[in-house]
Amino acid sequence: MQDNTVKNLTSNPLLDPKGNDAGSLLFVLSIVAYLATITLMFSLSMNRISASWNTSLKNTATVQILVDNPRLIETQVDITLKNLKENYPNSEVTAVDKKKSLDMLKPWLGNSVLPDDLPIPALISIKFAKEDNKDLAYLTPDLKAEGVIIEIDDHTRWSEQVKRSATALKVASSALLILIFSIAILITNYATKSALLAQKKIINILLQVGAKNIFITKLFIKQAGVRGLVSGFYGVSLGCVTIILISTDRIKEIFIIAPPSFHWPDLIYLLTFIIGFSLNCSISAGLTSTNILSKKYRRK
Amino acid sequence: MFKKKKPKLKIALKNEVVRFERLGMRYGRGPEILSDVDMCLQNGSFTFLTGPSGAGKSTLLKLCYLELKQSRGLISLFGTDISKMSRKAKHSTRKKIGVILQDFRLIDHLTIFENVALPLRVSGEKKSNYTKDVSELLQWVGLGARMDALPKTLSGGEKQRAAIARAVISKPDLIIADEPTGNVDEVMSKRLLSLFTEMNRSGTTVLIATHNKKLIKGVKANILHIENGILIDTSFEPST
Numbered sequence A: 001m002q003d004n005t006v007k008n009l010t011s012n013p014l015l016d017p018k019g020n021d022a023g024s025l026l027f028v029l030s031i032v033a034y035l036a037t038i039t040l041m042f043s044l045s046m047n048r049i050s051a052s053w054n055t056s057l058k059n060t061a062t063v064q065i066l067v068d069n070p071r072l073i074e075t076q077v078d079i080t081l082k083n084l085k086e087n088y089p090n091s092e093v094t095a096v097d098k099k100k101s102l103d104m105l106k107p108w109l110g111n112s113v114l115p116d117d118l119p120i121p122a123l124i125s126i127k128f129a130k131e132d133n134k135d136l137a138y139l140t141p142d143l144k145a146e147g148v149i150i151e152i153d154d155h156t157r158w159s160e161q162v163k164r165s166a167t168a169l170k171v172a173s174s175a176l177l178i179l180i181f182s183i184a185i186l187i188t189n190y191a192t193k194s195a196l197l198a199q200k201k202i203i204n205i206l207l208q209v210g211a212k213n214i215f216i217t218k219l220f221i222k223q224a225g226v227r228g229l230v231s232g233f234y235g236v237s238l239g240c241v242t243i244i245l246i247s248t249d250r251i252k253e254i255f256i257i258a259p260p261s262f263h264w265p266d267l268i269y270l271l272t273f274i275i276g277f278s279l280n281c282s283i284s285a286g287l288t289s290t291n292i293l294s295k296k297y298r299r300k
Numbered sequence B: 001m002f003k004k005k006k007p008k009l010k011i012a013l014k015n016e017v018v019r020f021e022r023l024g025m026r027y028g029r030g031p032e033i034l035s036d037v038d039m040c041l042q043n044g045s046f047t048f049l050t051g052p053s054g055a056g057k058s059t060l061l062k063l064c065y066l067e068l069k070q071s072r073g074l075i076s077l078f079g080t081d082i083s084k085m086s087r088k089a090k091h092s093t094r095k096k097i098g099v100i101l102q103d104f105r106l107i108d109h110l111t112i113f114e115n116v117a118l119p120l121r122v123s124g125e126k127k128s129n130y131t132k133d134v135s136e137l138l139q140w141v142g143l144g145a146r147m148d149a150l151p152k153t154l155s156g157g158e159k160q161r162a163a164i165a166r167a168v169i170s171k172p173d174l175i176i177a178d179e180p181t182g183n184v185d186e187v188m189s190k191r192l193l194s195l196f197t198e199m200n201r202s203g204t205t206v207l208i209a210t211h212n213k214k215l216i217k218g219v220k221a222n223i224l225h226i227e228n229g230i231l232i233d234t235s236f237e238p239s240t
Helices: A003-008 A022-058 A070-087 A098-109 A139-145 A156-198 A200-208 A213-246 A266-295 B002-014 B057-064 B087-095 B112-122 B127-140 B156-169 B186-201 B213-217
Strands: A060-065 A092-096 A122-127 A150-153 B016-026 B032-042 B046-050 B072-077 B097-100 B174-178 B205-209 B222-227 B230-232
Touching: A022 A060, A022 A156, A022 A213, A022 A266, A060 A070, A070 A092, A070 A122, A070 A139, A098 A122, A139 A150, A156 A200, A156 A213, A156 A266, A200 A213, A200 B112, A213 A266, B016 B057, B016 B205, B032 B057, B032 B205, B046 B057, B046 B186, B046 B213, B057 B072, B057 B174, B057 B205, B087 B097, B097 B156, B112 B127, B112 B156, B127 B156, B156 B174, B156 B186, B174 B186, B186 B205, B186 B213
Parallel strands: B032 B230, B046 B205, B046 B222, B097 B174, B174 B205
Antiparallel strands: A060 A122, A060 A150, A092 A122, B016 B032, B016 B072, B222 B230
């Protein structure tokens, strides 16, 4: 008889998907997810930067030739280069030219014209190959015997400082991430509480027709999970767009250190984050609704 | 002598769907709405509860379907004292009761079909199993053409019929109705009443609170009258 009508009947969710200011809640959760994404990307970038700095500093060293007589400088550079190339055949050993050395002094001496007779230390940079031994301890006495006084900077001091700074940044971004997640939990709790109050009529009807507390709780878990998933997706997408925008060359120049940038492996973290965000919303909704239902709507 | 009587009482309690004994009910610290109410509904009985507005009819019904907790006295449902019932048992008891209220209590964002099917849906029935039953019942109450309509598009009478259909769809053991014909015309009133009597004939206990004297006249039923919170049930026998 009414088969066609019956076929067209929809199975609407029992909790009103548009009720309880769903739009505002989705917006707030998306903002939280966005902030968490930025923090997560920042944290990942800090890890990358720290690792890259450490690797590059660990594999390089600079030899500074201390020269009393500028006329001897070329000879002393040649002696040092020869020695280094013999001992580190696979590594990249290059003499830093005078212009580059002067450029390195600019941050300390400014842009003013320097006198010609200013003794500029000769620098030799070494980029160690994997195959070569990185020990430079022999070099100072060896060259001293040949009349060349040098100072070696193996960047250990810098490396430790960089490591410490990177660790501090990682801790700060992790703390921020935890804070943002805590805010997300609190917001979800609050939203679930107000949803329970706003949907009190529906809950009473469901209880009246025989629904168990666990049945109602599952409805809230599902609703919060879907909201978490959707807002997580919005927040992460917006976060990725922001990261891509700030990593463009023009904006990059503004930053003192390299700004967070997007790398494809980050996608795994971001997808995990979306799932985690949704789970967080679900668990939080589940706990809140169980608590409220067992206390407030307990049948006397 | 006493020992011989005890089994009879047990059998009697088993046959009782609802028993109130020296029941008192007040909201907060206010005056008692119901005072020393003694009442029992036998299994398969058809009872009308009458009385003026504010007499305590709705409160009494709410106590029957576990919406409220009594201030004092005993309530026994299906032979079990509700104060001794676990949460699980209360849940099972609620499932045995179909309730029709004056404010219909339909869920606004669900269609009439979904509202009527709600008791079956929450008990985990598959849609394919109940679609036919729900459709037939909706046809029967004259809402066959409004199955996919939302409650806000329905008239008061139509909402009332949907609420009645929802209360009876899961074939409850006890039907409690608060003014079930208050918003429908006389023809529909008779039709709905025949639904209740038909269910009663098949063993369902029916308790209807009403003002409608015409409705009472048409049916062979017990009549309980309540006034100023005092109810007299002449058929009541105390359990102790």
